[in-house]
Amino acid sequence: MEMNFESILLPGIDAKRPLVIAGPCSAESEEQVMTTGRELAANGVKIFRAGIWKPRTKPGGFEGVGMVGLPWLQKLKAETGMYTAVEVATKAHVEAALAFGVDMLWIGARTTANPFAMQEIADALVGHENLPVLIKNPVNPDVELWVGGIERIYRAGIHKVGVIHRGFSSADKTIYRNVPNWHIAIELRRRFPNLPIICDPSHIGGRRDLIQPLSQQAMDLGFDGLIIESHCNPDAAWSDAKQQVTPSALKEILANLVIRDTVKTTEDLTDLRHQIDEIDDKILEILAKRMRISGEVAQYKKENSMSVLQAGRYDEILTKRSEQGASMGMSPEFIKEVFEAIHAESVRKQMEIINQ
Numbered sequence: 001m002e003m004n005f006e007s008i009l010l011p012g013i014d015a016k017r018p019l020v021i022a023g024p025c026s027a028e029s030e031e032q033v034m035t036t037g038r039e040l041a042a043n044g045v046k047i048f049r050a051g052i053w054k055p056r057t058k059p060g061g062f063e064g065v066g067m068v069g070l071p072w073l074q075k076l077k078a079e080t081g082m083y084t085a086v087e088v089a090t091k092a093h094v095e096a097a098l099a100f101g102v103d104m105l106w107i108g109a110r111t112t113a114n115p116f117a118m119q120e121i122a123d124a125l126v127g128h129e130n131l132p133v134l135i136k137n138p139v140n141p142d143v144e145l146w147v148g149g150i151e152r153i154y155r156a157g158i159h160k161v162g163v164i165h166r167g168f169s170s171a172d173k174t175i176y177r178n179v180p181n182w183h184i185a186i187e188l189r190r191r192f193p194n195l196p197i198i199c200d201p202s203h204i205g206g207r208r209d210l211i212q213p214l215s216q217q218a219m220d221l222g223f224d225g226l227i228i229e230s231h232c233n234p235d236a237a238w239s240d241a242k243q244q245v246t247p248s249a250l251k252e253i254l255a256n257l258v259i260r261d262t263v264k265t266t267e268d269l270t271d272l273r274h275q276i277d278e279i280d281d282k283i284l285e286i287l288a289k290r291m292r293i294s295g296e297v298a299q300y301k302k303e304n305s306m307s308v309l310q311a312g313r314y315d316e317i318l319t320k321r322s323e324q325g326a327s328m329g330m331s332p333e334f335i336k337e338v339f340e341a342i343h344a345e346s347v348r349k350q351m352e353i354i355n356q
Contacts, residue, residue, distance in 0.1 A: 003154050005194050008132040008162040010083050010103060013046050017259055018215075019198065019225030021085055021104075022250055023049040024232075025240040026062065027069035033076055036232040039247035041080040047104065048076060049085045049227060053093055054239060055110055062238045070100035077101065085134075089117060094124040098131075106134035106227075109166060112149045113138035122156040132160040134198060134227075141168040141181050143188060150195075162196035163188065164227055165218075167204035177206025177243070180214070182221060189222070202229040202243045211245060212253050219259055228253075290342070291349055298350035308350045314343060 009015055022040050027033050027050040037048050050073060054064035073084040085104035088094045089111045097105060111117045112135055125133065133153050138145045146163070153161055165185040167178025185197055199218030201211045215226055231237045234244035245253065301308060318336055325335030 001151055001154075003151070003161075003192065003195075004159065005154075005161055005192065005196070006159045008104075008134070008160050008196050010047070010132065013083075017224060018219060018254075018257070019047075019196075020045055020254065021047040021049045021198070021225065021227040022230045022247075023085075024051070024237065025202075025229045025244060026051040026054055026238055027065055027072055028238050030072045030075070032232060033069070033072040034079075036230060036247065037076040037080055037082060039232060040230060040250070041082050043247055043251040045247075045250075046083060047085055048073070048080075048082045049106075049229075051239070052086045052097075053089060055089060055108060067096050070096060070102070073102065074100050077103075088121060091120050091124040094121060098128065104132045104134065106164060107136060107149070107153075109136045109139045112136055113140065113142075113145060115148060115152070118149045118152045122152040122158075125153065125156045125158050127157070129157045130160065131158060132162065133158050134162045134164050136164040136166050136200070137168065137184065139169045141184055143184050146184075146188065147191070150192075162198055162224070164198045164200050165204075165223070166200035176204055176210070178204050180204050180217075182217070185223075186221065196224040198225040198227050199223045200227050202227075202240070206243050208234070208243055208245045208249070211243075212256065215253060216257060219257055226254075287342070291346065294346040294349050295353055298353035301350065302354045308347055308354060317343065 007015075009019065013019065022045045024032065024036055033050060040048060050069065052064050052069045052073075053066060054062060056063055070086075073086070076082060077084050083103040084101075085106060086093075086097050086102050087108050088097055088105050089108060094105065107118070107121060111121070125131065135146070135149050135153060138149070150161060150163065163185075165180075165182075167176060168181050168184070170179045172179075188195065189197060199215065201214035201218065205211055205214050211228060215228070218226065228250060229240060229244040230247050230250045231241075231244040232246065234241055234246060237244050298308070300306075318339055321339050322332040322335045326332045
């Protein structure tokens with residue numbers, strides 16, 4: 001499906017990167033909303049975000065104040081001129097948010113992963129063509145599921161669509177709350193060059209000390225904006241306290257960002273890209289040669305009744321190549337992933353030959 005996205009920028013907001021959306025994880029009280037919003041507005045933030053309904057992993061935790069918090073956002077907007085943004089997960093959420101003049105909606109990762117919920121929201125949005133809607137990546141690293149969610153909202157007539165990259169759940173222990181898997185957002189940008197991409201360093205990192213480096217990485221990758229959790233008293237926050245920053249800390253984070261040109265191309269860069277293209281051609285030629293030899297190995301195994309998978313040899317390859325890659329300045333994890341993919345293709349080819 002071809003999609004022609006429109007700008008998600010609201011009137012009076014500069015198109016210069018990054019678009020900044022900031023505010024507390026959860027609206028807790030009128031005082032907290034007003035205090036945080038005033039400080040953010042004084043620091044130049046134009047869009048105030050706050051969780052009104054909070055989907056929690058387990059029941060019994062704080063699940064948001066609900067509709068009682070929407071008038072607080074309305075009051076903040078009237079006093080400061082800030083736009084407001086909230087997360088929605090149901091038709092009722094959409095209707096309530098629009099009734100109180102919320103200017104931008106976003107859809108959370110758990111909801112994006114549920115096509116039934118996405119369709120319900122899409123149906124509720126029909127007739128609100130000028131409303132910007134941001135769609136977070138699903139909890140699992142599935143670009144097709146993400147694209148499916150985007151298509152459902154787009155088909156509802158909402159063409160002011162953007163996405164939020166908030167990282168992906170993982171069973172592995174990492175320094176991140178949700179591993180970035182930047183390549184998935186990059187693939188989305190490849191498919192839809194005009195789709196605005198907002199980074200959520202708060203949820204990727206899960207720690208306030210990671211917000212600065214993650215924000216910088218997002219800018220280096222050409223992301224269009226940032227959505228960051230900011231609270232007037234983060235340590236006392238009712239949800240996600242460890243990943244929220246004060247408005248003054250946010251101001252410092254934004255001031256230290258280096259924003260690089262995403263369009264300008266020099267002759268020197270063109271030459272370097274040409275060199276990369278030539279190297280890629282050589283890599284493909286070498287891989288083809290390797291697969292041809294794998295085919296010869298398969299024929300030998302077939303003639304000598306040997307199993308395709310030789311676990312000792314596979315382990316030897318991964319260990320040795322990872323060490324070699326590290327000695328050449330590359331990440332051992334990267335080398336491991338490369339050779340796992342090469343081995344998987346080699347096994348496929350060998351199975352094909354042996355079963356002929």
